[in-house]
Amino acid sequence: MTQPVSPPRDDTPKLSPQVEPSPWRAVVARADVRTLSLLGVLAALILIGGITKPDEFLDTRNLQLVLTQASVIGVVTVGMTFVITSGGIDLSVGAIVALASVWATTVATQEYGFAGIFFTAVVVGVGCGLVNGLLIAYGAMVPFIATLAMLASARGLALQITDGNTQVVSVEGVLDLGERDSYVLGIPPLVMMFAVVTVIGWLVLNRTTFGRRTVAVGGNAEATRLAGIDVRRQRLYLYLLSGLCCGIAAFMLIILSGSGQNTNGNLYELDAIAAAIIGGTLLSGGRGTITGSVLGVLIFTTITNIFALNNLQSDVQQIAKGAIIVAAVLVQRRTANTT
């Protein structure tokens, strides 16, 4: 072969003008089809809300409410996005949120105050994630089945702990975070927590080896294994991460409602999966977007809010959500084919 071996380093700058624009163009192109269309949908919804109920919808308090509601499910969705990107699924998120929220609000836990509640919620979430992860990564169980079992067990345990009662929180520090006095520049603390989780999630998925491995496992687990990466350990970590997000979401829910209930987090799994999918994360794995997931959550929450303001029943909401999921997936398939 006559090709020059490894060009000297000073050759590189010459090529950078031709290479440099392509990542940028890729970002723009991707933002074009996905993010921009999601932003378009969100803008349209805000327009509809503003036209149908100009006073109520655009009211600061209402917008704060929408964002707060989006925050709890949003944190769960960030974790779910990682799991789905790796080719897995976590059906137990809602049940874990319920279990973590009731475990963290028992009379015994509340004695330890703010820290006790927070750490219990997080530890319970991570513990459930650990069980999921071990069963899936090392027990070779199908994620659907393992997390379905966790869904049933965690809900059952949550009911057992509460006996169906609402556990009212009396710790002042926790309740304060839900009060308007604690808003910074009009932003509720829960929304700030959501923002922090989102930024960290984005960085981890896009800028770290952990995120890269997650995408690789989802894209081709066998190739990733043969490339020398510990696929099982990665899977374990991913379900731990999802459990962690559930624990944080449970804590946020306690702040929001001032209580822990075994019915908390009902159907969160469906909302989180749906938000991730319409955001552009591939259900088959190998591609995930935190930005898309967050926009998906905002879209769903806004719809719910607009429908509620217009006194439409929740059955209509459900139908609209279903239609949006189908439309989003169809649009994505179309754009995927053209690129």
Next chain:
Amino acid sequence: MAPEPPLLTMSGITKSFPGVRALDGVDLDVQTGEVHCLLGQNGAGKSTLIKVLAGAHQPDDGTIGWRGEQVTLRSPIAAMRLGIATIYQELDLVEGLSVAENVYLGHEPTSAGFVVRGKDARASTAALLKRLGHSEIDPSRLVGELSAAHRQIVSMARALSHDVRLIVMDEPSAALDPDEVDNLFRTVGDLTAEGVAVVYISHRLEEIRRIGDRVTVLKDGRAVANGLPAKSTPTREVVALMTGRNVEYVFPERPTHQSLPDPVLEVRGLARDGEFEPLDLTLRPGEIVGLAGLVGSGRSEILETIYGARKPSAGQVHVGGKQLRPGSVRAAVNAGLGLAPEERKAQALLMLESVTRNVSVSSMSRFSYGGWLDRTAERDAARKATRELSLRPDNPAALIRTLSGGNQQKAVLARWLLRGCRVLLLDEPTRGVDVGARAELYAVIRRLADEGLAVLMVSSEVPEVLGLADRVLVLREGRVVHTAPAQELDEHRVLDLVMEGSPAS
């Protein structure tokens, strides 16, 4: 054979796929009640030809005559209706259904058009199995519980449940024990006695001698011999027909090694039950060793076991004097092994990702600080590795799936180059690589060896092994039957060894 018109006449069958002409004017005629063998090396076009016959591929050109009339086989169902049944290597049975349900899948005996008469199906399945000489198979058992041999019988019963006149068998003996092969041959004999014709594909000359009536030899998409007498044509002649190829590859020159350094890879008594027998092998830096053998001879299994992707039942692998933890890919990679697997898309590539990410996937920790990726360093390093192999296009951001087969393979090699591996395991390195790009890949592999890598390669293309490797191990049914420097072997000799295990007659 009978002087009546042939059962099947295929003439001038041509079929092209993007980049390859798989079949180029092939003729094949089959008489009623004969066993017609189809012989050829991997890639000669056998599979394509039987897929045309099964209605799974449409030929670009050529005609098919069936019992004196010209026909078009638009779909597998159309072929089935005429009485052509194909038994593929990967049997297409539903494991969760019973034997009888599989046999009558799609044409269940029914009452009133929709109520399945299971009892009738079981009774007629039992009759078919008896006709095949396997009345011991219970029609109500699940197919998933049956042995490979019995599954094959079920496939045949399914073929016979239609009014079949021609059965195509694609390497039916590959998964069978010798006893089971005897059974299979008896069944084939019974079928032909009833007037059913069989097109039989096999690599094993001895089998063809035992049951074949006539042989058609394919080579590079052409029929180089039609209807030779199966029993009396000398082996030498058959082998010569199979190998006399038109395309000559250019292989890089072998360096003359004065003395090679100490072995970097030592394999001692490595074995996997049912796949390959204890194997000893040493590999020195700068050396290319080739494993030659047919599909199913255990070649890929050996590579994957050395690499830790399969757990050995006995033996050890030492790299640089240290024993590897058995069955651990990570241990192998950390010790300096790299694998370019046979199924590149399924086993090596991240098809949604860029070249950079495919190259860097095994070395990410080198570009990360506490898990945080330095993407500039990653891209520059990946680009350096791909440039060393002249990967095209020279764009690290290009998506891997837009690359040609040869460049995808270079990306896999670049992955291990970047990782700094010492031993490269190459499984069919030129599969899916254009003929034109192969010479370049050969040169790359030789250069890597000259730079101090040890290379162990597997190929079913004998000329490739002989042209590229320094030393060749010939495998037959999981056993090394011959070891020699590549210069001392020629293609005929190797083919004799892989097919019959003994020197040419």
